[in-house]
Amino acid sequence: MTLKINAWFILILALIISFSGCEDEKKHPPLSQVSKVDINRYLGLWYEIARIDHSFQKGCVASTAQYALRPDGYIKVVNRCRKNSLAGEIASVEGKAWVIDKDTNAWLKVQFFWPFRGDYIIIDLDEKDYSYAVVGHPSRDYLWVLSRTPQMNDSIYQGIISRLITQGYAVEKIKRFPQIKE
Numbered sequence: 001m002t003l004k005i006n007a008w009f010i011l012i013l014a015l016i017i018s019f020s021g022c023e024d025e026k027k028h029p030p031l032s033q034v035s036k037v038d039i040n041r042y043l044g045l046w047y048e049i050a051r052i053d054h055s056f057q058k059g060c061v062a063s064t065a066q067y068a069l070r071p072d073g074y075i076k077v078v079n080r081c082r083k084n085s086l087a088g089e090i091a092s093v094e095g096k097a098w099v100i101d102k103d104t105n106a107w108l109k110v111q112f113f114w115p116f117r118g119d120y121i122i123i124d125l126d127e128k129d130y131s132y133a134v135v136g137h138p139s140r141d142y143l144w145v146l147s148r149t150p151q152m153n154d155s156i157y158q159g160i161i162s163r164l165i166t167q168g169y170a171v172e173k174i175k176r177f178p179q180i181k182e
Contacts, residue, residue: 028168031136033106034125039075039099041130042122043067046146048081049132049157050176052169054142059084060091062180065146067097074098077110086180118142124163134160140169150179 048063057063060081068076075097082088095112097120099105106125111117124134132152135144145152145160161171 028138028140031121031123031138031167033101033104033121033123034127035104035106036127037105037122037125038130039069039105042105042133043069043075044148046133046148047150047179048144048177049147049152049179050143050145050174052141052143052173053175057081059088061088061177062086062150063177065144070096075108077112079112082180086178123167124160132156132160134164136167136169140167143169143174145174150181 044067046065046067048065051057051063060083063079063081066076066078066080070076077095077097078092079095080090080092083091093112095110097108097110099108101107106122108120108122109117110120119137121136121138122133123136124132126132131148133146135146136142143164145157157176161174164171164174
């Protein structure tokens with residue numbers, strides 16, 4: 001009985017979350033995504049420099065995302081972080097991603113737990129070297145600033161923040177988090 005109630009609760013919660021996001025997305029114009037992403041160059045290890053904090057990353061510092069192609073065509077996603085401090089226990093979760101906008105490869109869906117999935121839109125990218133990327137969501141409630149290195153030059157970071165203002169992000173919600181080399 002408890003399992004049945006929990007399953008219904010999760011289903012109802014998922015529907016509420018899905019529909020509540022729709023209203024938020026109407027408040028903003030569509031996100032401007034980058035013009036083209038070379039998925040093969042995008043693969044590999046990314047360090048999280050900053051994010052809009054959410055409960056699913058509560059206590060996470062030194063977060064990383066590792067992307068690799070799977071034999072079935074999906075992208076393997078492994079997110080790791082240290083809990084509460086740079087010396088904290090490592091927590092990780094594995095999921096998959098797939099490209100939605102095949103013209104640009106800049107809009108993907110990511111799924112860690114079925115049936116839940118989310119938009120992963122690359123809205124800023126160092127298109128020359130792929131040294132940084134910014135991933136957003138139409139609601140402007142989710143954001144990650146990623147770098148190929150554990151530290152990001154402050155002038156690059158400030159340029160990203162300036163561009164996020166023009167995308168409609170409340171930049172005061174963006175927090176930087178400590179990082180270490182893997």
